[in-house]
Amino acid sequence: xxxxxxxxxxxxxxxxxxxxxxxxxxxxxxxxxxxxxxxxxxxxxxxxxxxxxxxxxxxxxxxxxxxxxxxxxxxxxxxxxxxxxxxxxxxxxxxxxxxxxxxxxxxxxxxxxxxxxxxxxxxxxxxxxxxxxxxxxxxxxxxxxxxxxxxxxxxxxxxxxxxxxxxxxxxxxxxxxxxxxxxxxxxxxxxxxxxxxxxxxxxxxxxxxxxxxxxxxxxxxxxxxxxxxxxxxxxxxxxxxxxxxxxxxxxxxxxxxxxxxxxxxxxxxxxx
Amino acid sequence: xxxxxxxxxxxxxxxxxxxxxxxxxxxxxxxxxxxxxxxxxxxxxxxxxxxxxxxxxxxxxxxxxxxxxxxxxxxxxxxxxxxxxxxxxx
Numbered sequence: 017x018x019x020x021x022x023x024x025x026x027x028x029x030x031x032x033x034x035x036x037x038x039x040x041x042x043x044x045x046x047x048x049x050x051x052x053x054x055x056x057x058x059x060x061x062x063x064x065x066x067x068x069x070x071x072x073x074x075x076x077x078x079x080x081x082x083x084x085x086x087x088x089x090x091x092x093x094x095x096x097x098x099x100x101x102x103x104x105x106x107x108x109x110x111x112x113x114x115x116x117x118x119x120x121x122x123x124x125x126x127x128x129x130x131x132x133x134x135x136x137x138x139x140x141x142x143x144x145x146x147x148x149x150x151x152x153x154x155x156x157x158x159x160x161x162x163x164x165x166x167x168x169x170x171x172x173x174x175x176x177x178x179x180x181x182x183x184x185x186x187x188x189x190x191x192x193x194x195x196x197x198x199x200x201x202x203x204x205x206x207x208x209x210x211x212x213x214x215x216x217x218x219x220x221x222x223x224x225x226x227x228x229x230x231x232x233x234x235x236x237x238x239x240x241x242x243x244x245x246x247x248x249x250x251x252x253x254x255x256x257x258x259x260x261x262x263x264x265x266x267x268x269x270x271x272x273x274x275x276x277x278x279x280x281x282x283x284x285x286x287x288x
Numbered sequence: 289x290x291x292x293x294x295x296x297x298x299x300x301x302x303x304x305x306x307x308x309x310x311x312x313x314x315x316x317x318x319x320x321x322x323x324x325x326x327x328x329x330x331x332x333x334x335x336x337x338x339x340x341x342x343x344x345x346x347x348x349x350x351x352x353x354x355x356x357x358x359x360x361x362x363x364x365x366x367x368x369x370x371x372x373x374x375x376x377x378x
Contacts, residue, residue, distance in 0.1 A: 027369055031369055031370055034369070034370065214355075214359055215352075215355040215359065217359075217362070218355060218358045218359030218360075218361075218362040218363075219354075219359075219362075221362040221365075221366075222358045222359075222362040223358075225361075225362065225365040225369075265351075265354075268347060268348075268350070269351060271347075271348065271351070272348060272351045272352065272355075275348060
């Protein structure tokens with residue numbers, strides 16, 4: 017980023033780093049960087065697990081196989097604790113969500129200006145590398161989760177049963193209560209994807225911004241003067257501290273997104 | 289000149305709002321984490337064999353408690369660097 021001309025001041029530096037590589041106008045604006053990075057990391061996820069699965073043995077497992085088995089078993093146990101029906105669909109979904117979101121979040125740990133510089137080699141001036149710091153990604157994922165939740169509701173209760181529940185669930189089956197029941201159920205249904213998406217987006221966006229603010233410390237570098245050295249030292253120390261704390265956050269947020277997907281699906285299959 | 293005064297006014301109100309968003313959010317999140325952490329330690333002291341189970345849930349809840357605060361921080365940062373309320377002056 018800012019390969020040709022350096023940013024004039026700190027506000028410009030941060031606004032520059034918050035600009036997507038866009039194509040199109042208005043509603044049909046495509047964030048190419050988000051799409052490219054998320055698809056790339058999705059392929060990395062698939063490729064990694066496929067490569068390990070191809071070489072899997074029943075004998076003494078290698079390091080890669082042991083690692084993947086650990087993740088798979090961890091996810092499977094978590095899903096088993098919450099979701100008691102057949103989990104042949106939900107467990108792989110949870111695994112995909114966890115690993116994919118984790119990798120997308122982990123892009124936050126790359127040095128802030130490296131992706132931009134690499135993009136600059138291809139003549140691109142804006143490149144935001146964290147797909148989950150774009151509300152479009154998180155809302156796309158959480159709306160997909162909403163579809164899964166509705167699918168599980170329909171599967172467990174049937175179309176008639178689910179409609180019946182939508183109109184009669186919290187208060188009762190009296191016709192006067194149909195409208196309030198339905199309204200409450202819709203609000204409950206829609207609040208799930210919104211909170212799911214905003215949680216992930218807010219965490220990643222704030223994390224990215226704190227990295228940018230820390231990067232401003234070192235951006236005051238003018239040479240080996242006292243204040244410049246202090247700024248650089250501050251950037252290194254604070255950047256390291258925040259990055260270490262951020263390892264916890266990115267894992268936690270990936271885990272929470274995965275667990276809540278499973279919990280919502282489990283709730284959808286319960287009868288009232 | 290009149291515009292400049294108006295811009296300054298919007299900026300000063302925004303600055304106050306940012307402080308309130310981050311400060312109040314931090315208070316809430318810290319109280320939440322504090323209560324949960326205290327209860328976790330209490331439970332762990334009573335029944336140490338439950339620690340592995342409780343630890344996972346504690347981290348899950350810590351993420352949930354932190355989320356609202358961090359959404360607030362993200363929103364505040366957004367207003368600090370690209371204030372949409374100033375757009376009408378541009």
